[in-house]
Amino acid sequence: MSPLWRDEVRITFAAGEVRLRRMQRGLRPSCVAEATHAIDSTSDWRAALATLDLALAAGTWRGAGVRVVMSNRLARYAIVPWSDTLTRDAEHLAHARICLADAYGNTGPDWHVCSSDAAPGDARVACALPAALLTGLRAIFAVHRMPVLSVQPALIDAYNRCRHLLPAAACWFVNIEPSMLVAARLAPKGWHSVYSARISADWTTELLRLRMFAKLAAQNSDDARVYVDAPEHLRLGAAPDEAGIEWLETDDASAIESERRPSVRLTT
Numbered sequence: 001m002s003p004l005w006r007d008e009v010r011i012t013f014a015a016g017e018v019r020l021r022r023m024q025r026g027l028r029p030s031c032v033a034e035a036t037h038a039i040d041s042t043s044d045w046r047a048a049l050a051t052l053d054l055a056l057a058a059g060t061w062r063g064a065g066v067r068v069v070m071s072n073r074l075a076r077y078a079i080v081p082w083s084d085t086l087t088r089d090a091e092h093l094a095h096a097r098i099c100l101a102d103a104y105g106n107t108g109p110d111w112h113v114c115s116s117d118a119a120p121g122d123a124r125v126a127c128a129l130p131a132a133l134l135t136g137l138r139a140i141f142a143v144h145r146m147p148v149l150s151v152q153p154a155l156i157d158a159y160n161r162c163r164h165l166l167p168a169a170a171c172w173f174v175n176i177e178p179s180m181l182v183a184a185r186l187a188p189k190g191w192h193s194v195y196s197a198r199i200s201a202d203w204t205t206e207l208l209r210l211r212m213f214a215k216l217a218a219q220n221s222d223d224a225r226v227y228v229d230a231p232e233h234l235r236l237g238a239a240p241d242e243a244g245i246e247w248l249e250t251d252d253a254s255a256i257e258s259e260r261r262p263s264v265r266l267t268t
Helices: 044-054 091-105 131-143 154-165 201-220
Strands: 009-013 018-024 028-038 065-070 076-081 109-115 122-128 149-152 171-177 181-185 193-197 228-231 244-249
Touching: 009 228, 018 044, 028 044, 044 131, 065 131, 065 154, 065 244, 076 091, 076 193, 091 109, 091 122, 109 131, 122 131, 122 149, 131 149, 149 154, 154 171, 154 181, 154 228, 171 201, 181 201, 201 244
Parallel strands: 009 065, 065 149, 171 228, 228 244
Antiparallel strands: 009 018, 018 028, 076 122, 109 122, 171 181, 181 193
């Protein structure tokens, strides 16, 4: 079967659960199967791997390629400034590891580090994921004979889904999961900075904080708008016209009439 026509299974490692969604390929791709499996721990990825292995034993998911999205709880992010003294891939990765270590204190061999490509002069986005988690994932997919098409952290996956809705001007892009918020400050060219924060289960309180964040951002006319990607159930208490906040509807195909922001891919 041609890879272009192979079904794809999207697997999301979220807080306390693993979600699977099979898309049937063709002229009109459609969802043909969905499942959510709860996990006792919200941070133990070993339990998530065991749950995934059992889930894939069902015939529902066989014969498909796999795209994996990792929760931001499992990822570490950093912005890697441009350096014209670096030319080789190994040098760029070493620079990314240094930037991650500056932010988190320790990004040793237990962490798999990857970074995006960038045009000359632009910063790169770096991410670290647990190396043993990626090794375990690939072993499971090998057993079930499912080719891995991509592995992306949630922030990068969300940005690529929403980038056609973001302006070319400077702004903030916020990706929210249950218990986790990551905010990326986007410059007119590339990314400027990334901030991560654990959040409470009380979305009313977190919405107030998000409103305050939008007000603070609005004080700087260069990045006044805050664009938020959040699950629908977390937005029930939010007004559609929150001051300074733009709620992103990713099923809306309409794009902002500006230069399209480039996609970001991290090779894992």
